[in-house]
Amino acid sequence: MAEIIIKTENLSYVYSAGTPYEHRAIDNINIEIEKGSFVGLIGHTGSGKSTLIQHLNGLIKPTSGKVFVGGENLWANPKDIRKFRFKVGLVFQYPEHQLFEETVRKDIAFGPKNMGLSDEEIEERVLEAAKHTGLTADYLEKSPFELSGGEKRRVAIAGVLAMKPEVLILDEPTAGLDPKGREFILSEIKAYHENTGATVILVSHSMEDVARFASHVLIMNHSKAVMYGETREIFKRVDELCEMGLEVPQISRVFAKLREKGCEVPESVLTVAEAKDAVLKLLEKGGKDNA
Amino acid sequence: MLKDITFGQYFPGDSIIHRLDPRMKLILIVAYIVLLFVADGLFSLLIGAGMGVIFYALSKLPWKLVIKCIKPIMPIIIFTAVLNIFFVEGEPLFEWKFISISEKGVLTAVLMCIRIICLIAGSSLLTYTTTPIALTDGLERLMKPLQKIKVPVHELSMMMTIALRFIPTLIDETQKIMAAQKARGADMESGNVIQKAKALIPILIPLFVSAFRRADELALAMECRCYHGGEGRTRMKQLKLSGKDFGAALFVAIGFAAIILMNMFGPEVFRL
Known part of the structure; x- marks a missing residue:
């Protein structure tokens, strides 16, 4: 079995405890x-996804329960909490709202600078992160405030990548982008995952994106983690997911219906490419039967 | 940290105090403050304090809210009390070297403490039981006569409404930005004053940028809905005085009368 990088134990968090606004978020x-x-993290708005991910790098202290990163208890020594922030990089929703420096270069360097790295190391990391996010050299001297929305977001993501986190968490990184921007951001996340071997947690509302990229899926509903497992296994449970009001990828839905109708298609079909193969196989077989 | 600011925080409920007309509440709170200063003895002030207690009981708010709003001004209360005890001159009760404490000093200190507590608790009750929007609405109506002398009453109250409306939004935004910068390793707790001030830059700049963006968007949205100032503007929620408002006014008036009577004919002990 592979090494466990993130582990939570009976993790709970209550907002505004003791007031009329009290709310158990996870x-x-x-x-x-x-x-x-x-990992693809899926759930309705308000199901506790954002609260959960903020526990994983120690931004929120749990009301009860424990979080372990790489086997270490996050809150064993609260003074050391910053080192986990560098280990677990968190990209918030609409991260472009956090930009503040005069130039893109300085903004990307903010994280590495906080790590206390040498100037050469910082420069190297900035260039690397910029390359990862498709920002060419002429962007680096521009002010982040004169860029377009999609470019700003790339700068913000680069700012987190420059810390070279072992775990990269992204909270709906494609919200509000056009299809081209979405595709670009997702493929750069995928590339980072493959090139560095980092663990990635992607919060998303798009089942198609999760089906395409994620190896595992975590489903949250009403503040609880209701399912966790391999993507293929999870999306087999079409009925349960629909009951929670969540969708499954369109193509999985189509194939679930086909199975109901008695077609001999595989149980889990996640992408269009897989669907094509399955249909071709079926046609071939069907052709032989008829012959 | 930021969400602990309670002064001016609305506490939802449906008590008779919550449902009073905001204009009446504003007038009554002013009357209540005047009344606290009219009272010149312990007994008359206790009538005032009693009225405050009755108002709180009627509002059905948890009692710990009183403590919560008084906590931040505790230093001021203690400071006032200490000053009064040591520096009001009169017949000495107690003397030791250069320190002398007079009966009058102790009495002044006690009266001042009760006054300040009632004052803060009373005005907090107003903000606990009235939504900020209702409050500015009431203020606008009360200040309307000032329009005759060219005071831009509507514009002022609109500005106040918008400011109040955006306080929670901006607090929210600040927390988000703080979380985002902390996630990039920003260190806001340690270091000396200069380092701490510098650590605020990554928070303040995005905050200002977003405040300006919001202001722009809001102005545009208001113009799209044909907002053109206060002239000829009607309201969705018409304020109307009802029986309970006059009841509350009567209650305060009786309290006022009782305090004046107590000042005039009450026992001559514990007086200033």
Whole structure:
């Protein structure tokens, strides 16, 4: 079995405890994430996804329960919490709103600078992160405020990548982007995952994206982690997911219906390419039967 | 940290105090503050304090809210009390070297403490039970006569409404930005004053940028809905005085009368 990089034990968090606004955002979460996996985190708005991911790098202190990163308890020594922030890079929703420096170069360097690296190391990391996010050299001297929305977002993501986190968490990194921008960001995340072997957790509302990229899926509903497993296994459970009001990838839905109708197609079909193969195979077989 | 600011925080409920007309509440709170200063003895001030207690009981708010709003001004209360005890001159109760404490000093200190507590608790009750929007609405109506002398009452109250409306939004935004910068390793807790001030830059700049962006968007949205200032503008929620408002006014008036009577005919002990 592969090494476990992130583990939570009975993790719970209550907002505004003791006031009329009290709200249990996450409730008794127990998950184990293997090193090097690509996890898609799915759930409705308000299901506790954002609260959960902020626990994983120690931005929120749990009301009860524990978080382990690489086997170390996050809150064993609260003074050391910053080192986990560099280990677990978190890209928030609409990260372009956090840009503040005069130039793109300085903004990307903010994280590495906080790590206390040498100037050469910082420069190297900035260039590398810029390359990862498709920002050419002439961008580096521009002010982040004169860029377009999609470019700003790339700068913000580069700012986190420059810390070279072992675990990269992204909260809906493609929200509000056009299809081209979405595709670009997703493929650069995929590339980072493959090139560095980092663990990635992607919060997304798009089942298609999760089906295409994720090796594992974590489903949250009403503050609880209800399912965790390999993507293929999870998307087999079409009925349960629909009951929660969540979707499955369109193509999986089509094939689930086909199976209901008695067609002999495989149980889990996630992408259009897989669907094509399955249909061709079926036609071939059907052709032989008829002959 | 930021969300602990409670002064001026609305506490939802459906009590009779919550449902009073905001204009009446504003007038009554002013009357209440005047009344606290009219009272010149312990007994008359206790009537005032009693009125405050009755108002709180009627509002059905948890009692710990009183403590919560008084906590931040505790230093001021203690400071006032200490000053009064040591520096008001009169017949000495107690003397030791250069320190002398007079009966009058102790009495002044006690009265001042009760006054300040009632004052803060009373005005907090107003903000606990009235939404900020209702409050500015009430203020606008009360200040309307000032329009005759060219005071831009509507514009002022619109600005206030917008400012109040955006306080929670901006607090939210600040927390998000702080979280984002902390996620990039920003260190806001350690270091000396200069380092701490520098650590604020990554938070303040994005905050200002987003505040300006929001202001732009809001102005555009208001123009799209044909907002053109206060002239000829009607309201969705018409304020109307009802029986309970007059009841509350009567109650305060009776309290006022009782305090004046107590000042005039009450016992001559514990007086200033």
